[in-house]
Amino acid sequence: MTSYFIRRLLLVIPTFLGITLVVFTITRLVPGGPIERIIAQARQMNMSEGNTSGGSSLQDDSPLSPDQIEELKKFYGFDKPILISYLDWLGKILVLDLGVSTRYYDPVWEIIKDKLPVSAYYGIVTTILTYLVCIPLGVLKAIKHKSFIDSTSSIIVLIGYALPGFIVAIILFVWPAAQWDWFPLGGFISEDFEDLTLAEQIWDVIHHSVLPLIAYMIGGFATMTFLMKNTLMDHLASDYIRTAIAKGLSFRSAVFKHAFRNSLIPLATHFGNNISLFLAGSFLIEKVFNIDGLGLLGFESLVERDYPIVLGVLVITSILGLLGNILSDFCVALVDPRVKFD
Amino acid sequence: MAEETLLEIKNLVTAFQTEAGTIRAVEDVSFSVKKGQTIGLVGESGCGKSVTSLSIMRLLPKPFGRIESGEVLLDNQDLLKLPANEMQHIRGNRISMIFQEPMTALNPVHRIGKQIGEAFMLHQPEMDERTIYKESIEMLRQVGIPAPEQRVQEYPHQLSGGMRQRVMIAIALACKPDILIADEPTTALDVTIQAQILELMKSLQTASGMAIIFITHDLGVIAEVCDEVVVMYAGKIAEKAPVCDLFQSPKHPYTQGLLSAIPKLENPPKQKLQTIEGTVPDLMNLPAGCRFQNRCSYMEAPCQSQSPLLEKVNSTHFVSCHRWKEI
Ligand SMILES: Nc1ncnc2c1ncn2[C@@H]1O[C@H](COP(=O)(O)OP(=O)(O)OP(=O)(O)O)[C@@H](O)[C@H]1O
Ligand SMILES: [Mg+2]
Numbered sequence: 081m082t083s084y085f086i087r088r089l090l091l092v093i094p095t096f097l098g099i100t101l102v103v104f105t106i107t108r109l110v111p112g113g114p115i116e117r118i119i120a121q122a123r124q125m126n127m128s129e130g131n132t133s134g135g136s137s138l139q140d141d142s143p144l145s146p147d148q149i150e151e152l153k154k155f156y157g158f159d160k161p162i163l164i165s166y167l168d169w170l171g172k173i174l175v176l177d178l179g180v181s182t183r184y185y186d187p188v189w190e191i192i193k194d195k196l197p198v199s200a201y202y203g204i205v206t207t208i209l210t211y212l213v214c215i216p217l218g219v220l221k222a223i224k225h226k227s228f229i230d231s232t233s234s235i236i237v238l239i240g241y242a243l244p245g246f247i248v249a250i251i252l253f254v255w256p257a258a259q260w261d262w263f264p265l266g267g268f269i270s271e272d273f274e275d276l277t278l279a280e281q282i283w284d285v286i287h288h289s290v291l292p293l294i295a296y297m298i299g300g301f302a303t304m305t306f307l308m309k310n311t312l313m314d315h316l317a318s319d320y321i322r323t324a325i326a327k328g329l330s331f332r333s334a335v336f337k338h339a340f341r342n343s344l345i346p347l348a349t350h351f352g353n354n355i356s357l358f359l360a361g362s363f364l365i366e367k368v369f370n371i372d373g374l375g376l377l378g379f380e381s382l383v384e385r386d387y388p389i390v391l392g393v394l395v396i397t398s399i400l401g402l403l404g405n406i407l408s409d410f411c412v413a414l415v416d417p418r419v420k421f422d
Numbered sequence: 423m424a425e426e427t428l429l430e431i432k433n434l435v436t437a438f439q440t441e442a443g444t445i446r447a448v449e450d451v452s453f454s455v456k457k458g459q460t461i462g463l464v465g466e467s468g469c470g471k472s473v474t475s476l477s478i479m480r481l482l483p484k485p486f487g488r489i490e491s492g493e494v495l496l497d498n499q500d501l502l503k504l505p506a507n508e509m510q511h512i513r514g515n516r517i518s519m520i521f522q523e524p525m526t527a528l529n530p531v532h533r534i535g536k537q538i539g540e541a542f543m544l545h546q547p548e549m550d551e552r553t554i555y556k557e558s559i560e561m562l563r564q565v566g567i568p569a570p571e572q573r574v575q576e577y578p579h580q581l582s583g584g585m586r587q588r589v590m591i592a593i594a595l596a597c598k599p600d601i602l603i604a605d606e607p608t609t610a611l612d613v614t615i616q617a618q619i620l621e622l623m624k625s626l627q628t629a630s631g632m633a634i635i636f637i638t639h640d641l642g643v644i645a646e647v648c649d650e651v652v653v654m655y656a657g658k659i660a661e662k663a664p665v666c667d668l669f670q671s672p673k674h675p676y677t678q679g680l681l682s683a684i685p686k687l688e689n690p691p692k693q694k695l696q697t698i699e700g701t702v703p704d705l706m707n708l709p710a711g712c713r714f715q716n717r718c719s720y721m722e723a724p725c726q727s728q729s730p731l732l733e734k735v736n737s738t739h740f741v742s743c744h745r746w747k748e749i
Contacts, residue, residue, distance in 0.1 A: 317483075318526065319523055320526060320527055320528055320529040322521070322527075323521065323527045323528065323529075324540075325481060326479060326481060326513055326514060326518065326594075327513065327518075327540060327593060328510050328511065328512075328513045328515055328541065328544040328545055329510070329540070329544065330506070330507070330510055338529050341531050342531055415531065416530075417530075417533075417577045417579075418530060418577065418579045
């Protein structure tokens with residue numbers, strides 16, 4: 081088993097190289113990179129200067145001299161072929177140097193590190209809550225198949241599934257938060273967080289996160305709940321449940337002692353995927369609730385062509401995703417003894 | 423008969439709710455099981471053997487299967503009237519059951535030992551964990567599993583089909599039941615393993631004195647293990663007799679057909695196999711009168727209008743045919 085996981089971890093490396101190389105190349109090939117941004121900025125500056133002084137219109141074409149551009153290219157590493165500069169970039173990654181933001185001129189790692197706790201909080205809490213809701217709900221729906229509870233919860237869960245998360249976020253933001261003032265208007269913590277007692281701090285975080293969590297989770301319920309319900313129903317109809325009852329077990333114990341663990345296997349395969357998905361966040365939800373997480377950071381950096389941050393976020397999320405996959409395998413191995421890794 | 427009757431099934435009727443309507447998979451089935459006896463239940467696929475046994479155990483698939491009427495008397499107590507929790511004390515304790523498909527009958531994520539031990543835990547709560555563990559190993563040894571100390575730690579997927587059926591038998595016999603219902607326990611196994619399992623069941627029966635209800639469609643197996651035979655056809659009993667009687671003087675045309683369908687070594691090679699022409703009637707639209715009429719060469723007018731009753735041939739032999747005296 082250990083050797084299997086070591087092999088899986090080693091396999092992360094080529095996958096990681098593939099993902100980053102592709103994205104790195106794209107950042108090089110698409111127009112609108114940092115140099116063009118600086119040129120545009122410079123032009124704008126010149127124009128406003130030109131308007132006030134009415135002076136030189138010598139540099140219409142390019143506000144910067146070829147020398148300056150050459151220097152910028154060197155600064156951003158654009159002067160070398162893609163592969164070489166990719167290797168440069170990669171070499172720095174290994175020592176956790178993700179470069180410097182082209183917008184803020186801060187080290188990328190520092191910026192990401194600031195956002196990580198928020199994203200980790202939402203990612204982990206969303207995953208845990210999703211499982212805490214979906215597993216019992218799925219079990220209930222399976223046992224009470226076709227009952228009132230089953231049908232009603234199906235309708236609710238499916239509505240949640242059909243609504244995009246950011247729409248839910250907007251609805252929650254407009255009414256419970258803005259209109260009725262039940263919840264804070266976004267943010268992760270209050271301004272005066274530092275001055276609160278520990279209990280108040282915990283309450284503050286919870287109070288801020290209720291609405292975003294609902295927005296995050298509402299779409300994820302359907303898949304997990306129905307997966308739980310359907311696998312459990314399959315297992316309830318299986319031969320080994322009949323054996324268990326023939327042994328003298330009550331139906332209830334047969335469900336919980338026998339069918340339940342078997343039904344967790346498909347859910348376990350989703351675990352790592354879910355947690356990495358939620359960790360990466362959704363920039364739309366983060367935007368609505370003004371949560372300063374990785375999703376929003378990645379999105380804004382992409383719009384602003386802040387490639388070091390884009391790549392930095394990519395590094396973090398792809399590593400999380402790859403580790404998440406291994407975590408899934410590990411979870412499956414925990415519940416299913418038939419899964420052997422060697 | 424001096425031997426005491428252990429289990430008596432009286433006029434059992436079991437119905438299924440299906441999309442096309444209600445079907446009676448078992449109708450008016452009665453037979454009794456005496457202590458230490460082996461009763462064979464034979465018949466073509468779909469004649470209601472499994473439904474009969476599941477009805478006795480009250481294991482019918484809910485909510486579609488339902489026992490409409492009848493009694494299942496264990497020591498004169500009607501199991502069909504027992505509350506669910508008392509029925510749990512009967513299952514696995516006084517009546518055990520093993521199933522046709524050993525490959526799927528065990529829980530894939532629990533160790534063998536745990537699955538055997540569970541029976542002890544349910545019915546002999548005074549046993550502590552170590553005794554249960556030892557007893558589970560002992561059960562595996564009894565059903566002829568080599569290296570039981572090691573097997574007890576393994577999972578079902580590490581065992582072959584024959585091994586798994588032995589484990590099922592170990593589970594079923596753990597609490598020394600009075601009756602074992604074996605629903606085609608060897609059908610899914612190859613012939614040598616089949617013979618071993620039959621041998622095992624016979625020897626365990628001799629040792630414990632339990633009664634067995636043995637379900638099969640293999641008359642050869644019946645001849646080998648049973649004392650009495652119940653032949654079922656389309657949900658009803660066609661004939662019921664001690665095994666020698668049945669093989670020597672079958673009264674029902676269906677039983678006769680079944681017996682002549684057994685290939686014999688004396689037959690010249692490559693000869694066409696004997697079969698019973700036609701197919702079982704659809705339980706949804708049964709003919710009026712005898713259910714076997716469309717396949718019967720002795721069919722006459724009354725067969726088409728009146729259902730035959732189970733008539734007495736002698737004190738132990740019963741047949742459900744209008745014309746049994748003539749044929
Ligand atoms: N769950 C069910 N729903 C509806 N009908 C059923 C169900 N189970 C059994 N039946 C019906 O009951 C009849 C008897 O089935 P049963 O399983 O007892 O046959 P069997 O004699 O055990 O056959 P086999 O030798 O194939 O095991 C079948 O014709 C089938 O149509
Ligand atoms: Mg059957």
